[in-house]
Amino acid sequence: MPKSENSAPFSYDGLDRVIHEKARLGLMTSLMAHPKGLAFADLKQLCGLTDGNLSRHLQVLQEAGLxxxxxGYEGNRPHTTCRLTKPGRRRFLDYLAVLEGLVRDAARAAGREQAPLSGLGMLPT
Incomplete structure:
Protein backbone atom coordinates (compact mmCIF):
# COMPACT_ATOMS: atom_id res chain seq x y z
CA MET A 1 0.00 0.00 0.00
CA PRO A 2 1.34 3.42 -0.87
CA LYS A 3 1.74 5.78 2.02
CA SER A 4 -0.25 8.98 2.17
CA GLU A 5 1.46 12.05 0.70
CA ASN A 6 0.44 14.49 3.41
CA SER A 7 -0.64 12.72 6.59
CA ALA A 8 1.39 10.26 8.68
CA PRO A 9 4.18 9.59 6.16
CA PHE A 10 5.94 7.26 8.60
CA SER A 11 2.97 5.10 9.59
CA TYR A 12 3.87 2.29 7.13
CA ASP A 13 0.35 0.87 7.09
CA GLY A 14 1.45 -1.80 4.59
CA LEU A 15 3.64 -3.53 7.18
CA ASP A 16 1.22 -6.42 7.47
CA ARG A 17 1.11 -7.63 11.08
CA VAL A 18 0.47 -11.21 9.99
CA ILE A 19 3.70 -11.26 7.98
CA HIS A 20 5.79 -8.88 10.08
CA GLU A 21 6.26 -11.26 13.04
CA LYS A 22 9.84 -12.62 12.92
CA ALA A 23 9.06 -16.33 12.50
CA ARG A 24 6.34 -15.72 9.90
CA LEU A 25 8.60 -13.37 7.98
CA GLY A 26 11.17 -16.17 7.83
CA LEU A 27 8.52 -18.66 6.72
CA MET A 28 7.23 -16.36 4.00
CA THR A 29 10.77 -15.67 2.74
CA SER A 30 11.61 -19.40 2.71
CA LEU A 31 8.45 -20.23 0.80
CA MET A 32 9.01 -17.35 -1.64
CA ALA A 33 12.43 -18.82 -2.42
CA HIS A 34 10.85 -22.25 -3.03
CA PRO A 35 7.74 -21.69 -5.19
CA LYS A 36 6.97 -25.42 -5.46
CA GLY A 37 6.78 -25.59 -1.68
CA LEU A 38 8.77 -27.10 1.14
CA ALA A 39 8.36 -30.11 3.36
CA PHE A 40 7.47 -29.32 6.96
CA ALA A 41 10.82 -30.69 8.17
CA ASP A 42 12.77 -28.54 5.70
CA LEU A 43 10.84 -25.43 6.67
CA LYS A 44 11.40 -26.23 10.33
CA GLN A 45 15.16 -26.44 9.78
CA LEU A 46 15.41 -23.34 7.57
CA CYS A 47 13.57 -21.18 10.09
CA GLY A 48 14.93 -22.73 13.30
CA LEU A 49 11.49 -23.47 14.76
CA THR A 50 10.11 -26.29 16.87
CA ASP A 51 7.31 -28.48 15.52
CA GLY A 52 4.76 -26.69 17.70
CA ASN A 53 5.92 -23.17 16.80
CA LEU A 54 6.04 -23.98 13.11
CA SER A 55 2.56 -25.51 13.22
CA ARG A 56 1.11 -22.48 14.98
CA HIS A 57 2.71 -19.93 12.64
CA LEU A 58 1.64 -21.95 9.59
CA GLN A 59 -1.89 -22.00 10.98
CA VAL A 60 -1.92 -18.19 11.23
CA LEU A 61 -0.60 -17.83 7.68
CA GLN A 62 -3.05 -20.44 6.39
CA GLU A 63 -6.03 -18.74 8.07
CA ALA A 64 -4.95 -15.47 6.41
CA GLY A 65 -4.94 -17.21 3.02
CA LEU A 66 -1.21 -16.70 2.51
CA GLY A 72 -0.41 -36.68 2.59
CA TYR A 73 1.86 -39.69 2.63
CA GLU A 74 5.14 -40.62 1.02
CA GLY A 75 5.18 -44.35 1.24
CA ASN A 76 3.85 -45.14 4.72
CA ARG A 77 5.10 -41.90 6.27
CA PRO A 78 3.05 -38.76 6.75
CA HIS A 79 4.29 -35.86 4.62
CA THR A 80 3.27 -32.20 4.93
CA THR A 81 4.09 -29.71 2.20
CA CYS A 82 3.70 -25.94 2.54
CA ARG A 83 3.66 -23.33 -0.20
CA LEU A 84 2.60 -19.76 -0.78
CA THR A 85 -0.77 -19.15 -2.37
CA LYS A 86 -0.98 -16.72 -5.31
CA PRO A 87 -2.60 -14.08 -3.07
CA GLY A 88 0.05 -14.83 -0.43
CA ARG A 89 2.85 -14.21 -2.92
CA ARG A 90 1.23 -10.91 -4.01
CA ARG A 91 0.67 -9.79 -0.41
CA PHE A 92 4.26 -10.61 0.49
CA LEU A 93 5.59 -8.62 -2.49
CA ASP A 94 3.40 -5.68 -1.43
CA TYR A 95 4.77 -6.00 2.10
CA LEU A 96 8.35 -6.00 0.78
CA ALA A 97 7.68 -2.83 -1.22
CA VAL A 98 6.57 -1.05 1.96
CA LEU A 99 9.59 -2.40 3.82
CA GLU A 100 11.89 -1.08 1.08
CA GLY A 101 10.30 2.35 1.50
CA LEU A 102 10.90 2.21 5.22
CA VAL A 103 14.58 1.39 4.69
CA ARG A 104 14.93 4.25 2.16
CA ASP A 105 13.28 6.69 4.61
CA ALA A 106 15.58 5.56 7.42
CA ALA A 107 18.64 5.89 5.18
CA ARG A 108 17.59 9.42 4.16
CA ALA A 109 17.05 10.35 7.80
CA ALA A 110 20.48 8.98 8.71
CA GLY A 111 22.03 10.98 5.87
CA ARG A 112 20.48 14.18 7.19
CA GLU A 113 22.06 13.54 10.56
CA GLN A 114 25.32 12.59 8.86
CA ALA A 115 25.26 9.26 10.69
CA PRO A 116 26.81 6.30 8.86
CA LEU A 117 24.34 3.62 7.77
CA SER A 118 26.53 1.01 9.44
CA GLY A 119 25.62 2.61 12.79
CA LEU A 120 21.97 1.83 12.05
CA GLY A 121 22.74 -1.78 11.23
CA MET A 122 21.92 -1.13 7.56
CA LEU A 123 25.39 -1.78 6.21
CA PRO A 124 28.19 -4.03 7.45
CA THR A 125 30.85 -2.31 9.52
Missing part, protein backbone atom coordinates in the same frame (compact mmCIF):
# COMPACT_ATOMS: atom_id res chain seq x y z
CA UNK A 67 -0.04 -20.31 2.73
CA UNK A 68 -1.51 -23.64 1.74
CA UNK A 69 -0.63 -26.77 3.69
CA UNK A 70 -1.05 -30.14 2.01
CA UNK A 71 -0.95 -33.30 4.11
Missing amino acids: VEVTK
Whole structure:
Protein backbone atom coordinates (compact mmCIF):
# COMPACT_ATOMS: atom_id res chain seq x y z
CA MET A 1 0.00 0.00 0.00
CA PRO A 2 1.34 3.42 -0.87
CA LYS A 3 1.74 5.78 2.02
CA SER A 4 -0.25 8.98 2.17
CA GLU A 5 1.46 12.05 0.70
CA ASN A 6 0.44 14.49 3.41
CA SER A 7 -0.64 12.72 6.59
CA ALA A 8 1.39 10.26 8.68
CA PRO A 9 4.18 9.59 6.16
CA PHE A 10 5.94 7.26 8.60
CA SER A 11 2.97 5.10 9.59
CA TYR A 12 3.87 2.29 7.13
CA ASP A 13 0.35 0.87 7.09
CA GLY A 14 1.45 -1.80 4.59
CA LEU A 15 3.64 -3.53 7.18
CA ASP A 16 1.22 -6.42 7.47
CA ARG A 17 1.11 -7.63 11.08
CA VAL A 18 0.47 -11.21 9.99
CA ILE A 19 3.70 -11.26 7.98
CA HIS A 20 5.79 -8.88 10.08
CA GLU A 21 6.26 -11.26 13.04
CA LYS A 22 9.84 -12.62 12.92
CA ALA A 23 9.06 -16.33 12.50
CA ARG A 24 6.34 -15.72 9.90
CA LEU A 25 8.60 -13.37 7.98
CA GLY A 26 11.17 -16.17 7.83
CA LEU A 27 8.52 -18.66 6.72
CA MET A 28 7.23 -16.36 4.00
CA THR A 29 10.77 -15.67 2.74
CA SER A 30 11.61 -19.40 2.71
CA LEU A 31 8.45 -20.23 0.80
CA MET A 32 9.01 -17.35 -1.64
CA ALA A 33 12.43 -18.82 -2.42
CA HIS A 34 10.85 -22.25 -3.03
CA PRO A 35 7.74 -21.69 -5.19
CA LYS A 36 6.97 -25.42 -5.46
CA GLY A 37 6.78 -25.59 -1.68
CA LEU A 38 8.77 -27.10 1.14
CA ALA A 39 8.36 -30.11 3.36
CA PHE A 40 7.47 -29.32 6.96
CA ALA A 41 10.82 -30.69 8.17
CA ASP A 42 12.77 -28.54 5.70
CA LEU A 43 10.84 -25.43 6.67
CA LYS A 44 11.40 -26.23 10.33
CA GLN A 45 15.16 -26.44 9.78
CA LEU A 46 15.41 -23.34 7.57
CA CYS A 47 13.57 -21.18 10.09
CA GLY A 48 14.93 -22.73 13.30
CA LEU A 49 11.49 -23.47 14.76
CA THR A 50 10.11 -26.29 16.87
CA ASP A 51 7.31 -28.48 15.52
CA GLY A 52 4.76 -26.69 17.70
CA ASN A 53 5.92 -23.17 16.80
CA LEU A 54 6.04 -23.98 13.11
CA SER A 55 2.56 -25.51 13.22
CA ARG A 56 1.11 -22.48 14.98
CA HIS A 57 2.71 -19.93 12.64
CA LEU A 58 1.64 -21.95 9.59
CA GLN A 59 -1.89 -22.00 10.98
CA VAL A 60 -1.92 -18.19 11.23
CA LEU A 61 -0.60 -17.83 7.68
CA GLN A 62 -3.05 -20.44 6.39
CA GLU A 63 -6.03 -18.74 8.07
CA ALA A 64 -4.95 -15.47 6.41
CA GLY A 65 -4.94 -17.21 3.02
CA LEU A 66 -1.21 -16.70 2.51
CA VAL A 67 -0.04 -20.31 2.73
CA GLU A 68 -1.51 -23.64 1.74
CA VAL A 69 -0.63 -26.77 3.69
CA THR A 70 -1.05 -30.14 2.01
CA LYS A 71 -0.95 -33.30 4.11
CA GLY A 72 -0.41 -36.68 2.59
CA TYR A 73 1.86 -39.69 2.63
CA GLU A 74 5.14 -40.62 1.02
CA GLY A 75 5.18 -44.35 1.24
CA ASN A 76 3.85 -45.14 4.72
CA ARG A 77 5.10 -41.90 6.27
CA PRO A 78 3.05 -38.76 6.75
CA HIS A 79 4.29 -35.86 4.62
CA THR A 80 3.27 -32.20 4.93
CA THR A 81 4.09 -29.71 2.20
CA CYS A 82 3.70 -25.94 2.54
CA ARG A 83 3.66 -23.33 -0.20
CA LEU A 84 2.60 -19.76 -0.78
CA THR A 85 -0.77 -19.15 -2.37
CA LYS A 86 -0.98 -16.72 -5.31
CA PRO A 87 -2.60 -14.08 -3.07
CA GLY A 88 0.05 -14.83 -0.43
CA ARG A 89 2.85 -14.21 -2.92
CA ARG A 90 1.23 -10.91 -4.01
CA ARG A 91 0.67 -9.79 -0.41
CA PHE A 92 4.26 -10.61 0.49
CA LEU A 93 5.59 -8.62 -2.49
CA ASP A 94 3.40 -5.68 -1.43
CA TYR A 95 4.77 -6.00 2.10
CA LEU A 96 8.35 -6.00 0.78
CA ALA A 97 7.68 -2.83 -1.22
CA VAL A 98 6.57 -1.05 1.96
CA LEU A 99 9.59 -2.40 3.82
CA GLU A 100 11.89 -1.08 1.08
CA GLY A 101 10.30 2.35 1.50
CA LEU A 102 10.90 2.21 5.22
CA VAL A 103 14.58 1.39 4.69
CA ARG A 104 14.93 4.25 2.16
CA ASP A 105 13.28 6.69 4.61
CA ALA A 106 15.58 5.56 7.42
CA ALA A 107 18.64 5.89 5.18
CA ARG A 108 17.59 9.42 4.16
CA ALA A 109 17.05 10.35 7.80
CA ALA A 110 20.48 8.98 8.71
CA GLY A 111 22.03 10.98 5.87
CA ARG A 112 20.48 14.18 7.19
CA GLU A 113 22.06 13.54 10.56
CA GLN A 114 25.32 12.59 8.86
CA ALA A 115 25.26 9.26 10.69
CA PRO A 116 26.81 6.30 8.86
CA LEU A 117 24.34 3.62 7.77
CA SER A 118 26.53 1.01 9.44
CA GLY A 119 25.62 2.61 12.79
CA LEU A 120 21.97 1.83 12.05
CA GLY A 121 22.74 -1.78 11.23
CA MET A 122 21.92 -1.13 7.56
CA LEU A 123 25.39 -1.78 6.21
CA PRO A 124 28.19 -4.03 7.45
CA THR A 125 30.85 -2.31 9.52
